[in-house]
Amino acid sequence: xxxxxxxxxxxxxxxxxxxxxxxxxxxxxxxxxxxxxxxxxxxxxxxxxxxxxxxxxxxxxxxxxxxxxxxxxxxxxxxxxxxxxxxxxxxxxxxxxxxxxxxxxxxxx
Numbered sequence: 001x002x003x004x005x006x007x008x009x010x011x012x013x014x015x016x017x018x019x020x021x022x023x024x025x026x027x028x029x030x031x032x033x034x035x036x037x038x039x040x041x042x043x044x045x046x047x048x049x050x051x052x053x054x055x056x057x058x059x060x061x062x063x064x065x066x067x068x069x070x071x072x073x074x075x076x077x078x079x080x081x082x083x084x085x086x087x088x089x090x091x092x093x094x095x096x097x098x099x100x101x102x103x104x105x106x107x108x109x
Contacts (some may be wrong), residue, residue: 001025003022008020008021010034016035016039017034017040017041020034021105021106025101028098028101029099029100029101029105030098032055032095035059035093035094040085040088041085041086041088043084044083047081049098049099050078051075051078052095053094054074054076055093056092058088059071059087059089059092060087061084062084062085063076063078063083064082064083
């Protein structure tokens with residue numbers, strides 16, 4: 001299966017955050033998340049495993065009880081149901097991979 005980046009709309013989530021749902025099939029989903037400087041990914045948890053790869057920018061991430069600054073090239077792993085969130089320190093883009101798929105992101109698609 002091929003996914004053309006131009007065919008995936010960039011959704012404005014508000015607060016300086018935009019999301020582009022990329023490939024999703026079977027038990028996997030990949031999502032690009034764009035952050036303006038100062039934008040917040042609020043603390044939350046979900047039952048999905050998640051990998052986050054920092055494509056660009058700089059973020060202060062909290063996963064569980066630990067907070068670190070991450071930059072382009074860094075990758076984070078989030079276990080299911082662990083509270084996590086971030087603050088964007090320099091505008092950037094994250095690439096999130098979920099298993100299973102985030103059905104809540106697909107909505108009426």
